[in-house]
Amino acid sequence: MPFVHPSAETYFGIPGYVLSWVILIAALALFSCTLYQRILLLRSGQPDPRFSQLDRRFLGLIRYGLIQKKQLRYFGAGIIHYLIFTGFIILSLRSLDLIIQGLGGGYELYWLKGSFGGFYNSLKDVFELLVLAAGLWAILRRLLLQPERYRRNGDPGHQSEAYLVLGLIVFLMITDILFEAGRLASTSQVSRGWLPAAALGAWTLSGSLPSTGAVLSSTVYWLHLLAFFFFLNFLPLAKHFHIITALPNVFFRKLEKGGIKPARWGIENPEDLDSLGVGRLTDFTWKHLLDFFSCTECGRCSDQCPARAVGRPLSPKMFTIKLRDYGYSKEENKIAMTGGLITTDEIWSCTTCGACEEECPVCIEYIDKMIDLRRHLIETSQTPKSFNSVLMQIEKTGNPFGKPASKRADWTKEVPGLLVPILKAGDEAEVLYFVDGYASYDPRVQIIAQAIVQGLHRSNIQFGILGAREKDSGHQVRRLGEEGLFQNLLEENMETLGSRRFKQIVTTDPHAFNTLKKDYPGDLPVMHYSQFFLPLIQDGRLKPAKALAPGDVYTYHDPCYLGRHNGLYDPPRQILKTLPGMNLVEMQRCRDRSFCCGGGDVNLWHEIEGEEMRMAGKRVRMARDAGANVIVTACLFCLLNLEDAVKTAGLDKEMRVTDLMELVVSTI
């Protein structure tokens, strides 16, 4: 029996192709209406310049969008997604073909005939089987394994939606396979190519009446078409909008990690703004609204989030979901967004460590959003009281301790046999050592500063410090949302730096390093000490000679603002490997998956209720599990937190924490 295309038949007196046109027009009209709403929401956002460095953007689009580099960081789920995504690309032509077939009463695209048609049909058939398998695998995986990141206590997400969409994908594959199987059963078109899926379908139909094949083929065609357009209209309603927005979101991604967006793009002086930060959904930039559209709810952000891991009330995934649902539901006038929908505890739980952003396959940004929410809290005096005194101290004295500026260089008196020069206006030095607040005043951290100046001295580097003229770098202040105070600190520091001549700035603290590099204007030649000392050790100007104590096993903890935000994973490790007798092991979470110590930013001064254990406590456990008894870090906040955690856990007789430079100097 010859194959008759379902759209060439007549149903209750209506030609099939007419039905196809009706379905197409209705579906596209509905889709356009929903999309228009989404575009309106997007346009209501604040400006955000995302059209610079197009070459890097296109490269990122290929790397993260098309090759999907980040997907395979979760291997099992990554493979499934990879198959479905590739299938989606390949089968989109098939979908177009099926729709056009319907509109023309069985008309086939010219170029899908002949040898290319044969090749393409074979390819799409193979991918239909693969996508079918991947879809079923994904459903079973969710049902049987129930990965924690899809559903956490109190974080329902949209599980049912995931099943619906996976079911639709499976359904679309099966209906197309059966449609093609019906055609294969009734014709013998060799030119259509090798069709394994259709053959498999035809095989399952073998033995049934010829009319069964025809009826089935016709039925599944219409079901396929309806399912396809239902899917299309379902996309912009919730998480599967990412199918449409993920690639643009990747294209418009933030190119430089570590820095913080200005209070408002295009406004030089924050004082010119009526209000700072984000109090309403439309205070977010359009890119940040696009982020909400693009979340796939894969939960990788929450899975990596250290705040989440210790029971703080923050789940990056739910943060995005809540804001997206809020935007779609137009509940803006009913619930306060900042401090209401997103609670203040959620906002202050974030350590800005960047683990979520590192992991997100579609490049969703969290840190800038958190800072914008904090800016609003600061402006409306909703700051936790614990920050007040710190901010007031910094404002008053330029350091979080409120100690007099005149005592800022007192630590240098303790460096044996070495006079640390304090640079005055007009002075010149090869290296300007930017000490920052903690290393200037905290007795434990002063030891690191002393080790650094000893290292500089032994390397015969001509250097100097700023002494009383140095102010806090403002890293924490900016991340706390106090933009005004940050700008003040920045101006004062820039004025001081501008009046001294130097080739290089070296910092103790990765946070100061990051903010001088990313938040300060101009290209300050700034390096973290681990970067600066590595070549000096490599070319022998600084020689670690004494062997480390035998029996110690070291592990290196990557500080977030050195590693994830600045990509400096190797220099500290390379330095460690030069130390005689070094026995270095890696923790399971290391490098770009390092686990935040919990205090690098504002959280050092603030307790979050509901925290089950300290992040640093968890990190110490990880180091112990790796078999280490010495944790080395290159950040003073990590050092303070981890040392505290070691003591709190009662492990101070078994484990210790040391700073990289402290360790290096001990071997010289």
Add this chain to the structure above:
Amino acid sequence: MHIIVCLKQIIDPETPAEDFRVDPAARRAILPQDRGYVISDYDANALEGALRLKDRGDSKVTVFSLGEERTKEALRKALGMGADEAILLSDPLYDDADSFAVAHVLSQAIKKADPFDLILCGRQEGDWDAGQVGSGMAELLGLPSATCVGGIEVQDGSIIVERIVADGRETIELPLPAVLTISSEIGVPRYAPLKGVMAAFEKNIPVWNAEVIPPAESRNRMLDLFIPVRKEEECLFIEGDTPEEAGINLALRLRNAKLI
């Protein structure tokens, strides 16, 4: 409701004692040059108390301060925290005013301003610690007052306040208008974002001088001003193999010293 807050700008109380000098002849304290000035702590609590009342309803907060030109910094900070208006009382004739003279100038200035419902000030200042201005103002204005207030509830035409007293707390009711001196229990002062403080530069802070508010003569006379001899202190770390043992050792030591 119009709430008046009186605040004083003082030298940072965290300034080390050794940074102060005394001019015995002039009987004056010579303050260090490189230290900042801040709003006296309890006055900041008073402002916080006023702002919390403002948060709850439709209130206006006006801040008064008696001081030098630089006191405008403190007033700008108060505006940045959320106060609506600020008035500075400044004149060389106000110099060396004692608590009575300050209370006199402030109360006359408050009388001259808009009608008010409540006056708040700190229970005592962080520099001289006299704790007399609030009560003095109440006396001069003929208003009921409560000192060391840690909580305020506004009712129709009156307020219920919780006082911090030696053996606990007491709750009393006062008719309005009234004067309250505020203690730290009212709550931690909110942070004044720098943007708000900078915006306060745009606001006019009127300065009233002795022509507007004539000074009063001080009733106290300084006989001597000196820095007391510093007591020598010794810090001891009580050792013990375990925290429990260290605790026992500490208790024994305290008992031997007849402290417990």
